[in-house]
Amino acid sequence: MTCKEYQQAWIEAENGKEAKPEIRGHIANCVLCRQFAHEQEALRSHLRRLAMTESASPSLRQRIERALQDQASSQLLRRRLWTGVAAAVAVLIVTLAGLHWYWRATALSPNQVAQDFIVDHLHNLPAREEIVSPSASEVESWFAGRVDFAVQVPKVASAVLQDARVSDIAGRKAALLHYRRESDQRVVSLFVMPEPKSFEAEKRPIEVWKSNEGLNSTLWCHRGLVYSLVAALDSNSLHQIADLIKRQQDN
Numbered sequence: 001m002t003c004k005e006y007q008q009a010w011i012e013a014e015n016g017k018e019a020k021p022e023i024r025g026h027i028a029n030c031v032l033c034r035q036f037a038h039e040q041e042a043l044r045s046h047l048r049r050l051a052m053t054e055s056a057s058p059s060l061r062q063r064i065e066r067a068l069q070d071q072a073s074s075q076l077l078r079r080r081l082w083t084g085v086a087a088a089v090a091v092l093i094v095t096l097a098g099l100h101w102y103w104r105a106t107a108l109s110p111n112q113v114a115q116d117f118i119v120d121h122l123h124n125l126p127a128r129e130e131i132v133s134p135s136a137s138e139v140e141s142w143f144a145g146r147v148d149f150a151v152q153v154p155k156v157a158s159a160v161l162q163d164a165r166v167s168d169i170a171g172r173k174a175a176l177l178h179y180r181r182e183s184d185q186r187v188v189s190l191f192v193m194p195e196p197k198s199f200e201a202e203k204r205p206i207e208v209w210k211s212n213e214g215l216n217s218t219l220w221c222h223r224g225l226v227y228s229l230v231a232a233l234d235s236n237s238l239h240q241i242a243d244l245i246k247r248q249q250d251n
Contacts, residue, residue, distance in 0.1 A: 001026075002168040003119075007036050032119050044093075108170055108196045114208045114219040114228060116169050120176070121189045121230040122213065130165040139164045143175055149194055149225060151175045154245045156190075158182050169193055188231040188241065195226050209235070218242050222249050 001009075006026045010033070013019035019027075027033045131142045136153035139161065143151040146166050153161060159179040167176045174193035181188065199206060199221065208219040216238050219228040229242055 108198050110206050110208045114210050117191045117228040118212050120167050132163040134161045147173045147175050154248045191228040193226050195221050195224050
């Protein structure tokens with residue numbers, strides 16, 4: 001399952017109250033999903049506070065009571081009234097959750113995307129769509145139709161292309177290439193995905209360097225695509241690999 005599917009399962013289980021152990025385990029160990037769960041709980045708490053503080057005026061309540069008393073089936077009408085209120089609250093919750101997702105999807109920052117790449121590299125879970133091949137041309141052909149952009153597989157000095165897969169990054173399809181270094185057998189992840197529209201707000205060339213849990217990463221943009229390298233390498237080694245890939249992009 002992807003992070004997006006775990007998050008949907010978490011919502012359907014009423015914010016984890018009836019979630020299966022494997023869903024609870026993923027939420028507890030995934031930085032991105034744990035943050036999502038906290039935000040969902042904060043949203044539910046806010047809605048509960050609104051429900052407790054908002055009430056109808058006395059005159060409105062009296063009119064409603066008189067209307068109900070004038071009906072022969074007042075008990076049925078009351079049930080229908082509160083059913084309508086419950087339905088309205090449910091629609092409000094779904095709408096707010098949708099707006100929250102839309103805000104996250106459209107307001108992606110380079111730092112947030114860089115962190116999502118690190119989380120994906122740490123999980124390194126088997127994907128439903130995966131190809132194991134050292135052939136750059138074979139991998140490029142495999143991605144055709146699976147992602148919405150042409151994937152060009154660069155050469156990485158002293159490393160061999162190992163496999164490729166489609167990853168879900170912030171609700172977007174990204175191409176993920178795995179290289180294995182011949183010297184120390186460490187895995188280097190190269191992510192490629194379309195550049196989010198929110199990046200256009202940046203008034204300068206985008207380049208992000210991050211370190212997290214023993215990993216270093218670098219992110220940059222080129223011709224409408226976002227590239228990110230993630231590996232347990234020192235910053236100089238990662239910088240050299242990034243420079244090599246950028247030179248190939250310019251040719």
